[in-house]
Amino acid sequence: MTDADLLARLSSDRADGMEALLRQYGPLLRYVIGGVLRDGPDAEDCLSEVSLALWQKLDSYDPSKGGLSAWLTAVARNTALNHWKALHRRDTHTSEAEASAPDTPEQAVLRRERAEQLKAAIARLGERDKQLFYRKYYYLQSTAQIAAEMGMTERAAEGRLYRLRQRLRQELGGDDA
Amino acid sequence: MREWDAFDQELAESMTELPPEAVRAVTPWRTAIDRIVLGLCLTCFTLNFACLQYILPAIGTVNLYLGFRALRNNNRWFQFGFICSICKVILLSINLVLNATPYADIFPVSRTILQAAATFLLFLSLREALRRAAAELGRTSRRDPALWAMVWYLVILFLGLAWPEPGWLVWGAVMIAFVRIIRSLTKAAAELDDWGYAVHAAPVKISSARFQGLLYSSLLVVILLCSFFFGHIRLSGTPIRQTLDSPEAASTRDRLLDLGFPREMLDYLPPEELEKLAGASACVFRPNDSDQRHDMEMDGHPFTASGTMVYLGDGTARFYVLAEYDDAISLYWQNLAEFRDSGVTRWDGACYLTYQKGGVTHRTTVPVTEQMETLDNYFTGPFEETRIRARYSFPAGAKERTCLFVCSLQLSELDLSAPDAYYNHNCIVNFYRDRSPLRYPYQPFAGSGRSRDLAQYCQFFEFQLSDSGTPAD
Numbered sequence: 283m284t285d286a287d288l289l290a291r292l293s294s295d296r297a298d299g300m301e302a303l304l305r306q307y308g309p310l311l312r313y314v315i316g317g318v319l320r321d322g323p324d325a326e327d328c329l330s331e332v333s334l335a336l337w338q339k340l341d342s343y344d345p346s347k348g349g350l351s352a353w354l355t356a357v358a359r360n361t362a363l364n365h366w367k368a369l370h371r372r373d374t375h376t377s378e379a380e381a382s383a384p385d386t387p388e389q390a391v392l393r394r395e396r397a398e399q400l401k402a403a404i405a406r407l408g409e410r411d412k413q414l415f416y417r418k419y420y421y422l423q424s425t426a427q428i429a430a431e432m433g434m435t436e437r438a439a440e441g442r443l444y445r446l447r448q449r450l451r452q453e454l455g456g457d458d459a
Numbered sequence: 460m461r462e463w464d465a466f467d468q469e470l471a472e473s474m475t476e477l478p479p480e481a482v483r484a485v486t487p488w489r490t491a492i493d494r495i496v497l498g499l500c501l502t503c504f505t506l507n508f509a510c511l512q513y514i515l516p517a518i519g520t521v522n523l524y525l526g527f528r529a530l531r532n533n534n535r536w537f538q539f540g541f542i543c544s545i546c547k548v549i550l551l552s553i554n555l556v557l558n559a560t561p562y563a564d565i566f567p568v569s570r571t572i573l574q575a576a577a578t579f580l581l582f583l584s585l586r587e588a589l590r591r592a593a594a595e596l597g598r599t600s601r602r603d604p605a606l607w608a609m610v611w612y613l614v615i616l617f618l619g620l621a622w623p624e625p626g627w628l629v630w631g632a633v634m635i636a637f638v639r640i641i642r643s644l645t646k647a648a649a650e651l652d653d654w655g656y657a658v659h660a661a662p663v664k665i666s667s668a669r670f671q672g673l674l675y676s677s678l679l680v681v682i683l684l685c686s687f688f689f690g691h692i693r694l695s696g697t698p699i700r701q702t703l704d705s706p707e708a709a710s711t712r713d714r715l716l717d718l719g720f721p722r723e724m725l726d727y728l729p730p731e732e733l734e735k736l737a738g739a740s741a742c743v744f745r746p747n748d749s750d751q752r753h754d755m756e757m758d759g760h761p762f763t764a765s766g767t768m769v770y771l772g773d774g775t776a777r778f779y780v781l782a783e784y785d786d787a788i789s790l791y792w793q794n795l796a797e798f799r800d801s802g803v804t805r806w807d808g809a810c811y812l813t814y815q816k817g818g819v820t821h822r823t824t825v826p827v828t829e830q831m832e833t834l835d836n837y838f839t840g841p842f843e844e845t846r847i848r849a850r851y852s853f854p855a856g857a858k859e860r861t862c863l864f865v866c867s868l869q870l871s872e873l874d875l876s877a878p879d880a881y882y883n884h885n886c887i888v889n890f891y892r893d894r895s896p897l898r899y900p901y902q903p904f905a906g907s908g909r910s911r912d913l914a915q916y917c918q919f920f921e922f923q924l925s926d927s928g929t930p931a932d
Contacts, residue, residue: 309596313486313656363471397473419470430660431487433529433667451466 318362488655498523540584558900559685604643690896696821760785764916793904804869810849814857
């Protein structure tokens with residue numbers, strides 16, 4: 283079933299369309315969630331959250347901005363990341379307010395500048411390093427998963443990630459620690 | 460994120476936008492299946508030029524191995540394919556190494572059958588693995604390109620065995636079919652991209668890049684070592700001991716000297732050659748003078764050769780050519796001596812090397828090949844003659860190296876009963892030197908190729924019968 287067929291089905295019968303969407307893109311959602319949440323039950327809980335988020339946000343999907351799979355990836359990744367943060371807060375006994383204090387306007391500007399710098403630095407990376415970066419910092423995959431999927435040993439992946447991190451730290455003007 | 464510092468945290472949190480590349484690019488499925496398809500493409504065809512017949516299958520086989528290695532834990536057909544790909548890597552390595560040795564022809568049929576079987580089983584395992592993957596997604600693929608690939612491969616094998624030269628039309632059809640199958644295979648694999656998210660890439664103990672680097676470099680090293688090892692012909696020289704000649708040998712020696720046989724060449728004759736010259740009735744000696752011939756040098760150093768024809772009184776002659784190499788010429792790799800003059804019946808070739816090593820003079824006998832060849836002469840038409848060749852190498856550090864190259868000649872055109880019987884013979888002996896042992900696949904040095912040096916002994920021998928029936932110079 284093509285994305286256009288899926289979207290048409292979702293607009294005509296949302297429940298039926300949602301079932302078809304989860305059938306088609308379930309493996310993708312599980313893959314993205316599995317990178318962030320390595321515990322099986324947590325990942326299953328998160329999949330339910332993602333399903334709910336999709337149900338709620340489906341109207342905000344704009345096909346002109348990107349493919350359906352890209353949008354689903356972004357929703358799954360961000361939901362999984364929030365889920366992980368919530369688990370982390372629970373483990374460290376911190377409140378949501380403590381963990382995510384809102385940025386001041388100056389901090390927001392700095393953060394945007396930093397994001398632009400990072401984008402430029404990533405653009406300068408080779409294809410393999412770029413993939414390594416996205417796997418580590420976007421998909422939040424474990425080193426073991428990255429190594430296996432990229433046909434490397436864990437040790438080699440760790441070494442390459444270390445060098446990549448050092449390079450980015452230098453390019454972004456951070457300390458060399 | 461478990462043990463991340465603030466910098467890692469910052470990197471992860473600044474990635475709010477979706478990466479520009481497609482998410483499919485990060486699944487292990489795509490890379491692995493692309494490797495498998497590429498591997499099958501490169502191993503099914505042989506392009507016989509510029510060493511592509513070795514390079515492309517090597518790249519293809521390694522890609523097959525890496526592709527199946529990544530997917531081996533997902534179902535048993537991928538695991539089976541992985542085992543087949545290991546067999547293929549082993550077979551490839553054996554073939555590539557054997558090609559660098561004189562043993563390239565051992566078990567050729569078995570090796571070809573094993574290679575073909577491994578490729579066929581790889582197609583089979585790919586087909587079954589794709590079907591199983593589709594079934595796990597609850598899909599039935601409309602395409603079955605792997606089945607067609609298996610049929611296509613069987614057709615190729617049949618053509619190879621039963622109809623090796625079917626013509627361009629058939630090969631064109633085979634190529635078109637192959638391209639269509641591969642395109643279809645790629646599409647079928649793309650249809651299963653969703654299944655790729657459920658693929659668990661198997662952990663590896665050696666990175667793909669390192670594996671490729673190690674395999675290719677170790678193969679290269681082994682092939683080079685084999686080329687160097689087999690590029691030198693090991694001949695067991697024995698020290699020459701001064702012994703007293705038997706009365707018959709001493710008499711032959713004296714007679715040869717009387718007939719004009721050069722003393723310096725006589726010293727190089729082994730006892731078995733002396734025996735053959737017992738009935739000698741005349742000698743003609745022809746030195747080659749480096750002042751007269753431009754090609755009497757080798758490796759930029761002087762090369763001298765001289766020839767002696769010994770008439771044996773029965774219409775045959777024994778012909779000796781002694782080549783003396785300058786000490787500065789490197790003769791460690793293969794060398795070749797060859798009688799090139801045509802239209803002459805010759806047999807009973809022999810080749811003797813002498814050299815000095817550690818202050819001791821050694822002699823060794825070199826195996827000689829006698830091969831009948833059909834040649835074409837512009838004036839007389841095709842004719843057959845025996846080519847006599849000897850391949851040899853001198854040990855490293857050997858000095859005062861000589862090669863005595865011998866054969867018997869039939870002086871067939873000589874009418875011995877005629878009072879004015881006359882015989883002439885333009886004799887050419889080529890001495891080649893191989894400058895490099897790097898020749899792949901291995902082949903005995905035949906005097907051809909760009910890395911050769913050639914020095915030629917070329918002389919005109921003339922006999923006229925005297926009244927006694929003995930040829931006179």
